[in-house]
Amino acid sequence: MTKTARLYKIERLIRQRQHVSFAGLLAELEVSPATLKRDLEYLRDQLGAPITYDRELNAYRFEATGGGSALARSTARHELPGLWFSERELYALLMAHQLISGLDSQGLLSRHLQPLLDRIHELLGPGGENDSKALMKRVKIIGALRRPVDATCFERVGEALIRRQRIAMRYLTRTRGEVSQREVSPQRLVHYKNTWYLDAWCHQRERLLRFALDAVQEATLTDTRAKDVAMRQVQAEMDTGYGIYAGGTRQLAVLRFSAQAAPWTSHEEWHPEQQGRWLADGSWELTLPYADETELVMDILRQGEQVQVMAPDSLRAAVRRRLAAAAALYVGA
Structure with a gap:
């Protein structure tokens, strides 16, 4: 029996029987007298259990802490914090x-x-x-392409999220290279591909937006209560697309992975609503929804020659353009 299990059992025996002799504890725990003494000392000194030795009863019990009869006081219950865990x-x-x-x-x-x-x-x-x-x-987490978030910013966003307060922040929109001042009502934190994002109601744009926390240059809590948006609405607007990009018209992409890549890709989740099937030649066909093609195109390009976009034509064209632009960099090299 492990030490944690023994401590839990000692506490339970005293609670159920009201008092237990040293010999009785030894018989139940099947340990040496020295080990039992150490356990009792640990319960009292380290975990604060009010266990006392009653000479009249020649047994251990919980120390009296309240009024009423002596029996009622001696059976006062005590919870050892954390010991409900095995x-x-x-x-x-x-x-x-x-x-x-x-x-x-x-x-x-x-x-x-x-x-x-x-x-x-x-x-x-x-x-x-x-x-x-x-x-x-023996547990190692490798976070590739991680974008660090300022600790102060993260803590303020977390505080605002819990306390339901608005945040005034200076935010860098990387696609335009513009820095703007925003006031937002935080709705939830999202951790995606080693990066933290905040889904929030933007009071300038009057709609839900997703902000990369590493692009927040300054964040301050305001005294104004945050606008509460139903989580169903947050999920409906922010989770229907592909990856981190939200909004846009929903479409279905059909990807065909080669027989060489299929054993791996058939076990991958690209989207919670994806559908996959094996084809006669051993290839794997994956159908998944997307709204904004930006991230989907990047993930397709990572697969190289092992994947082909079957539909829609607009997605095929977007991948073709990116491949052509990449190949042009190596012409004459």
Whole structure:
């Protein structure tokens, strides 16, 4: 039995039986007297459990904390924070913490979760701590093409999102190279391809827009309450396109992947609403919706000669133009 399981069982036995002798605990836990003494000391000294030894009962019980009869006081319930997690669940939390840490290079989220991480190490105990630290070294997140977000900006956006306040920000629109002043009501944060975005109601444009947080040059919370937009509307307007681009007329793209690429692409999710099928020659046909072709074209180009756009003609033409422009760079090289 692990230490975490033993601590939980000691607490549960005392709660259910009101008082348990040292011999009774030994019989239930099947550990040495020295180990049981260490566990009782750990519960009292490290976790603050009000466990006391009652000489009259020759047993351990929770210390009386309220009024009423002596029996009622002795059975006062005590919850050990965090001990409703099993050891397996604690290790799962460590894995989740490591995954979150890999989302951002500046530790925007993980440093706020550090107290939880320390608590998990404490609950696992000295023996488990070494294992837990070793486990975290065996999980590596590689974030390619990451665009770092200023820590102060991220925290202010998160605060505004939770407190439902508007944000005044200076924002760089990269496609036009323009910097503008915006006031927005944040609706949700989106993490996509190692980059953070904010879906917000723009009070200048009077509509929902998606802002890249790394393009926010300055952000300040205002005293004005944010405009609340129903999440159904946010999802309907921002999630119907392909990738990070929202809005536009919805179309269906039909892509055909070669038999060589099919074993991999048949397991990939390009869009939550995609449909795929195997063809007689071993190729894989993928049909997916899109609204703005910008990101879809980039993802198609990454596949090189392993994919062919079958429809619509406008998407075929867009890919053809980009391929021709790329090939022109190598003419005579």
